[in-house]
Amino acid sequence: MSVNGMQRSEETATRNGIQALEMAFSGVLKCRQDVETTKTNLMTHYKGSDGAAFTSLVTSWEExxxxxxxNVQDMIETLNQTLVEQGKQQGSSNDAINQAYSQSDSIFDELTSGSR
Incomplete structure (x- = not known):
C-alpha cells in the first residue's frame, strides 16, 4: 500500500471512529434523558425512604x-483535531455535539427545578 493509500485508510478509520463515537454520544444522551423523564414522573408518586433511595440511585447513574x-465528546474532539492536523476537513460538527450536550443540561435543570 502506498503512503497516500495508507493516509486515506487512516483518514477513513478516523472518520469511522468519529461517526461511531457520535452515535454512542447520541445513544447515551437519549438514555440519560429517558431516565431523567422517568425519574421526574416517578418522583411525584414515589415517596418515603424507597423513593429517596430510588432518586439517589438514578442521580448517581446520571452523574x-x-x-x-x-469523555466521548473529548474523544470526538481529539479525533477531529487529528484530521485537522493531517490537513483534512473537520470530521464532524463540534457545535452540534456541544449544542446537544447543552440542551441535555438545560432539560435536566428545567426538570429538576420543577420537581423541587
Missing part, C-alpha cells in the same frame, strides 16, 4: 452518564 458523555 456517571455525564462523565461518559464528557
Amino acid at each position: 456517571k452518564a455525564d462523565v461518559i458523555l464528557t
Whole structure:
C-alpha cells in the first residue's frame, strides 16, 4: 500500500471512529434523558425512604452518564483535531455535539427545578 493509500485508510478509520463515537454520544444522551423523564414522573408518586433511595440511585447513574458523555465528546474532539492536523476537513460538527450536550443540561435543570 502506498503512503497516500495508507493516509486515506487512516483518514477513513478516523472518520469511522468519529461517526461511531457520535452515535454512542447520541445513544447515551437519549438514555440519560429517558431516565431523567422517568425519574421526574416517578418522583411525584414515589415517596418515603424507597423513593429517596430510588432518586439517589438514578442521580448517581446520571452523574456517571455525564462523565461518559464528557469523555466521548473529548474523544470526538481529539479525533477531529487529528484530521485537522493531517490537513483534512473537520470530521464532524463540534457545535452540534456541544449544542446537544447543552440542551441535555438545560432539560435536566428545567426538570429538576420543577420537581423541587
